Amino acid sequence: MTALAETPPRPAREGPGGRLSDALWRRPRVLLALLLGPPLLWLGVVYLGSLFALLAQSFFSIDEFSGRIDRTLTLRTYGELLRPANLDIIWRTVAMAAAVTVASVAIAFPIAYYAARYARGRWKAVFYLGIMLPLWSSYLVKVYAWKLILAKEGIVGWGFESVGLGWLLNAFLAVPGIGGNSLSVSPTGTFLVFVYVWLPFMILPIQAALERVPPSLVEAAGDLGATPAQTFRTVLWPLALPGVVAGSIFTFSLTLGDYIIPQIIGTSARFIGLAVYQYQGTAGNIPLAAAFAVVPILIMGVYLYVARRMGAFDAL
Amino acid sequence: MNPAVSFRGVSRHFGEVRAVDGVDLDIAEGEFFAMLGPSGSGKTTCLRLIAGFETPTAGDIRLFGESVAGLPPYRRAVNTVFQDYALFPHLSVVDNVAYGLMIAGVPKAERRRRAEEALAMMALPGYGSRRPSELSGGQRQRVALARALVNRPRVLLLDEPLGALDLKLREQMQDELKALQRKVGITFVFVTHDQGEALSMADRVAVFNEGRIQQVGTPAEVYGRPRTRFVADFVGSSNVLPPALTALFGGPPKWASLRPEALRLRPPEGAPIIGTVQGARYLGASTRLVVDLGTGPAPEDRADIAVLLPGGEPVPQPGARVGLTWEPAALHVMGAA
Numbered sequence: 001m002t003a004l005a006e007t008p009p010r011p012a013r014e015g016p017g018g019r020l021s022d023a024l025w026r027r028p029r030v031l032l033a034l035l036l037g038p039p040l041l042w043l044g045v046v047y048l049g050s051l052f053a054l055l056a057q058s059f060f061s062i063d064e065f066s067g068r069i070d071r072t073l074t075l076r077t078y079g080e081l082l083r084p085a086n087l088d089i090i091w092r093t094v095a096m097a098a099a100v101t102v103a104s105v106a107i108a109f110p111i112a113y114y115a116a117r118y119a120r121g122r123w124k125a126v127f128y129l130g131i132m133l134p135l136w137s138s139y140l141v142k143v144y145a146w147k148l149i150l151a152k153e154g155i156v157g158w159g160f161e162s163v164g165l166g167w168l169l170n171a172f173l174a175v176p177g178i179g180g181n182s183l184s185v186s187p188t189g190t191f192l193v194f195v196y197v198w199l200p201f202m203i204l205p206i207q208a209a210l211e212r213v214p215p216s217l218v219e220a221a222g223d224l225g226a227t228p229a230q231t232f233r234t235v236l237w238p239l240a241l242p243g244v245v246a247g248s249i250f251t252f253s254l255t256l257g258d259y260i261i262p263q264i265i266g267t268s269a270r271f272i273g274l275a276v277y278q279y280q281g282t283a284g285n286i287p288l289a290a291a292f293a294v295v296p297i298l299i300m301g302v303y304l305y306v307a308r309r310m311g312a313f314d315a316l
Numbered sequence: 317m318n319p320a321v322s323f324r325g326v327s328r329h330f331g332e333v334r335a336v337d338g339v340d341l342d343i344a345e346g347e348f349f350a351m352l353g354p355s356g357s358g359k360t361t362c363l364r365l366i367a368g369f370e371t372p373t374a375g376d377i378r379l380f381g382e383s384v385a386g387l388p389p390y391r392r393a394v395n396t397v398f399q400d401y402a403l404f405p406h407l408s409v410v411d412n413v414a415y416g417l418m419i420a421g422v423p424k425a426e427r428r429r430r431a432e433e434a435l436a437m438m439a440l441p442g443y444g445s446r447r448p449s450e451l452s453g454g455q456r457q458r459v460a461l462a463r464a465l466v467n468r469p470r471v472l473l474l475d476e477p478l479g480a481l482d483l484k485l486r487e488q489m490q491d492e493l494k495a496l497q498r499k500v501g502i503t504f505v506f507v508t509h510d511q512g513e514a515l516s517m518a519d520r521v522a523v524f525n526e527g528r529i530q531q532v533g534t535p536a537e538v539y540g541r542p543r544t545r546f547v548a549d550f551v552g553s554s555n556v557l558p559p560a561l562t563a564l565f566g567g568p569p570k571w572a573s574l575r576p577e578a579l580r581l582r583p584p585e586g587a588p589i590i591g592t593v594q595g596a597r598y599l600g601a602s603t604r605l606v607v608d609l610g611t612g613p614a615p616e617d618r619a620d621i622a623v624l625l626p627g628g629e630p631v632p633q634p635g636a637r638v639g640l641t642w643e644p645a646a647l648h649v650m651g652a653a
Contacts, residue, residue: 214400216400216402219367219369219396220404221415222368222388223367224395224415224416224463224464224467225416234415
């Protein structure tokens, strides 16, 4: 009792560090400005600035004879973008991105559900390791590994042959539009590798969304008569939707922008990313490359708008 | 008539843990039945066994005479009010209440009307368009009740439904729940760790401890004639007397219980039992006094007993010598240990 009463009040902090923290404590806005300033500067100037510089390029045009960039504002480049060959590229890329996203959701949801609901302790660690481990190795190594896996003499073909289902694989590869000489030079191969490479980006947001759903909600739905399928449709899916949308932003936009996988695996048909890469590089047509780069931004904008209108973010 | 719920030798083990261990129980139709016990005593697991969220390791559960073995929750004519209410956050209040009807395929207009009716019965008219997150704890509780009752279940299961409410609201909801049960006439099975809640609301109470039922009876039976020391100790704030002390109070040398309110103070001269006041705790309407009946100053000689002094009586100071009298009929000798 007396010992407590005799303790002197806390002495003032000595030195410049102490005075600084006292001063910042009294002026929290200054502290906030110091903390947020550098990242906002980075985001605003370096990131958004260069993005707008790129977009501005899309309103320039290229002189077809000299190959010089004409810096007068025009929509000519966009007219070029709408030529059938270029529309073909856009359509092919969007269809691939949509297919990859749908397949990723279908594969990721059960994994995420298991991890959120049942995995505890060590199994949770195993789950995170299993999801993250592929991200530790180089993207190129993984893609080339898949080229070998999917090659005509690769393990997939060998597996089909050795169980006597080689004819099935060949019949599948004969289907126009998705097949090819072997899986590694077919659109199906491109699709498989995209799904493999982007899957972690779908699992983690869905898992985070499902983690926030109390188990009692699932029980309550069952208690009120919902079969597991109805519970999924009316409770789990709507509550996981923000996570699904977040994951699909990753898979969709990463597929829209990727230019390496379609080069290594698949037919020689071009994708948006590859077109951007080629126009700004070898062709030196920066305006058209910039116009191509606008397409994914527009598509993602429309996608998010539709998702919002459909109530995807209501459960946030 | 078949009982609404019957347990025959029901056990639920989680690995080594025997959450429920050989429970036999009959709950009559239309009864307000409380399952009372400390946390981990198996009462909630019993409720979840009725709902179908757990399957028994052994034994048979029947609802209205029919075995529910292998029957999933969505095929059982029971509904649950969850401890955390488990309202769907992405649905409005009226859609929450109408959820069961929607699943059952009731047309939209009809289920809206019935949900609004149920909300009106719960004194929540006009709240239908809100989100659960916009409601207070008491309101959420009513929505959870409406959501369960709108399906007209044959048995309503309530898992500590008042646990999250503050004291005032809890007392109000106790009265409302009791009135509601009389009105709808559905069997209510109510899980609680609060003995006051169980005694004041239930027609019958089952006292649980370590996965077993210690005693089943009316509140008066469980309170006045506890069968075991655990029940005497847990239900109410009874004095549990060891055999020696029972003899001092004129009973056979066995364990017994004696309610604090059955004891009265009197001057020590000529009193049958004399003790020393150890402390007093003011409870508002009464004062709880601890009196040491021990024979010596050593700690092992102490024999504390609680006495409930009605309000208005003078409260003796600690250290004062007091005499005790009691109603002999209130001394309840326990058959089982």
